[in-house]
Amino acid sequence: MKTVVLVTGANSGIGLALCDRLLAEAAEGLLLCLACRNMQRARAARLSLLASHPSAQVDLLQLDTSSISSVISAAQEVKHKYDRLDYLYLNAGIMPNPKFDIKAFFRGLFSRYKTFLQTIFNVPYIILNTLISKILWTNICFCCCSDLSNPFCCSKIIAMFATGEGILTQWDGVTPDGLREVFATNLFGHFLLVRELEPVLCRPGETSQLIWTSSSNAHRSAFSLEDLQHQRGTQPYSSSKYASDLLSLALNTHYNKQGLYSSVICPGFVMTNLTYGILPTLPAFLWNLLLPIFWLIRVFTNTFTLTTHSGAEALLWLYKQRPETLDPYAKYHSLTSGLGNNYTQPRKVLQHHQ
Numbered sequence: 636m637k638t639v640v641l642v643t644g645a646n647s648g649i650g651l652a653l654c655d656r657l658l659a660e661a662a663e664g665l666l667l668c669l670a671c672r673n674m675q676r677a678r679a680a681r682l683s684l685l686a687s688h689p690s691a692q693v694d695l696l697q698l699d700t701s702s703i704s705s706v707i708s709a710a711q712e713v714k715h716k717y718d719r720l721d722y723l724y725l726n727a728g729i730m731p732n733p734k735f736d737i738k739a740f741f742r743g744l745f746s747r748y749k750t751f752l753q754t755i756f757n758v759p760y761i762i763l764n765t766l767i768s769k770i771l772w773t774n775i776c777f778c779c780c781s782d783l784s785n786p787f788c789c790s791k792i793i794a795m796f797a798t799g800e801g802i803l804t805q806w807d808g809v810t811p812d813g814l815r816e817v818f819a820t821n822l823f824g825h826f827l828l829v830r831e832l833e834p835v836l837c838r839p840g841e842t843s844q845l846i847w848t849s850s851s852n853a854h855r856s857a858f859s860l861e862d863l864q865h866q867r868g869t870q871p872y873s874s875s876k877y878a879s880d881l882l883s884l885a886l887n888t889h890y891n892k893q894g895l896y897s898s899v900i901c902p903g904f905v906m907t908n909l910t911y912g913i914l915p916t917l918p919a920f921l922w923n924l925l926l927p928i929f930w931l932i933r934v935f936t937n938t939f940t941l942t943t944h945s946g947a948e949a950l951l952w953l954y955k956q957r958p959e960t961l962d963p964y965a966k967y968h969s970l971t972s973g974l975g976n977n978y979t980q981p982r983k984v985l986q987h988h989q
C-alpha cells in the first residue's frame with residue numbers, strides 16, 4: 636500500500652522542493668498529490684518532478700485555500716480518490732504587498748547603541764559570541780544576550796534578521812467570501828481542509844500527520860483573539876502564522892487520541908516568490924547579488940537557509956519521524972550552518988518573548 640501525501644502550495648518554492656525531496660527519498664512507495672490553485676503551474680510542477688523521478692506517481696488537485704467552496708470540493712475529490720491520507724502538508728501561504736521598513740531596519744541595527752563607535756566595538760563581541768555558540772553547538776547568543784538593556788547585546792539584531800521582527804508590514808485584501816485574504820489563505824482554508832478530510836486522516840489503528848509551514852515571524856504581539864483575522868493591524872502574516880502555531884496545539888489536543896498528530900515548522904529565510912515580493916523593485920535575479928551578504932549573515936544566524944531545498948529540511952525530517960515521539964510544543968526549524976550543512980532543530984513554540 637502506498638503512502639499518500641498531499642502538499643498544498645506545491646507548485647513552487649518550498650512546497651515544490653519538498654515534493655522533490657520526498658520523491659528522492661521514496662519515489663516507489665509514494666502517492667504524491669499536488670494541491671494548487673493554478674493548474675497551469677501545477678502541471679508544469681508535475682512535469683518537472685516526473686522529469687527527475689520518472690517512476691513517481693504524482694496527482695494534481697485544484698485547491699484555492701482562500702475559497703471555502705474550493706476547499707470543500709477539493710476535500711470531496713480527495714475522499715473520493717483516496718481511502719487514506721498519511722501526510723497533509725499545510726504549506727500554501729501568502730504575504731501580500733509586503734513593505735520593508737528600511738528606517739525601522741536601520742533603527743533596529745543602531746538604536747541600542749548610543750554611538751556608532753559602540754556599534755563598531757560590538758562587532759568583535761558578536762563574532763566571539765557566535766564562535767562560542769558554534770563550538771558549543773547551542774544558541775548561547777540568544778541566552779546570554781537576553782538582557783536587551785545591555786548595550787553590547789546582539790540578540791535584538793540577530794532576532795531581526797532571523798524573524799524579520801518589526802521590519803515588515805503588509806496590506807491585506809478581502810476574499811469573495813468576505814474573509815481577510817491572509818487569514819483565509821494561510822490559516823482558515825487549511826483548518827477547513829483538515830476538518831473536511833477527517834474521515835481519511837483519522838483511521839482506526841493508524842496514524843497520520845499534519846505539518847504546517849509556519850514561520851519564526853509568528854509573533855504573539857501581532858495576534859489577538861478579539862481580532863482573529865487581523866483586520867485592525869498591519870502584520871496579518873505574523874498573526875496568521877502565530878494562529879497556526881496555536882491551532883496546531885489545539886488540533887493535537889483534539890485529535891491525538893484518533894491517531895492524528897500536528898506539527899509546525901519554520902523553513903528559515905528562503906529566497907522564493909514570497910520573499911522576492913519584499914523588495915519588488917529588485918528583480919528576482921538581482922536578489923542573487925545580495926547572496927554574499929546573506930552568506931555572511933549566516934555566520935551569525937543559522938536561520939538563513941536561503942535555498943528551497945534547505946528550507947524544506949524540517950518538512951522532510953518530520954516525514955521520517957514517528958508522530959507519537961514529536962513534541963507538540965516545539966517548532967521544528969530548518970537550519971543551515973555557516974558551512975552550508977542543513978539540519979533540523981526543535982525550539983519551544985509560543986515562548987513569552989514571541
Ligand SMILES: NC(=O)C1=CN([C@@H]2O[C@H](COP(=O)(O)OP(=O)(O)OC[C@H]3O[C@@H](n4cnc5c(N)ncnc54)[C@H](OP(=O)(O)O)[C@@H]3O)[C@@H](O)[C@H]2O)C=CC1
Nearest residue numbers: 644647648649672699700701727728850904905907908909
Ligand atoms: N520564503 C520564506 O522565507 C518563508 C516562507 N514561509 C512559508 O512557506 C510557505 C511556502 O512559501 P514559499 O515557498 O516561500 O513561497 P512561494 O510563493 O514560492 O509558494 C507559495 C505557494 O503557495 C501557493 N498559494 C498561495 N496562495 C494560495 C491559495 N489561495 N491557494 C492555494 N495555494 C496558494 C502558491 O501558489 P501560486 O503559485 O498559485 O501563487 C505557491 O505554490 C508559506 O506558507 C510561507 O508563509 C515561512 C517562513 C519563511
Ligand SMILES: CC(C)=CCC[C@@H](C)[C@H]1CC[C@H]2C3=C(CC[C@]12C)[C@@]1(C)CCC(=O)[C@@H](C)[C@@H]1CC3
Nearest residue numbers: 795796797798799850851852903904910913928
Ligand atoms: C538588504 C539587506 C542587506 C538586508 C535586507 C534583508 C531583508 C530583506 C531580510 C532580512 C531578514 C529577512 C526575513 C524575511 C524577509 C526578508 C528579510 C526581512 C522573512 C520575514 C520572510 C518570511 C518569514 O516567514 C520569515 C521567517 C523571514 C525572516 C527573515
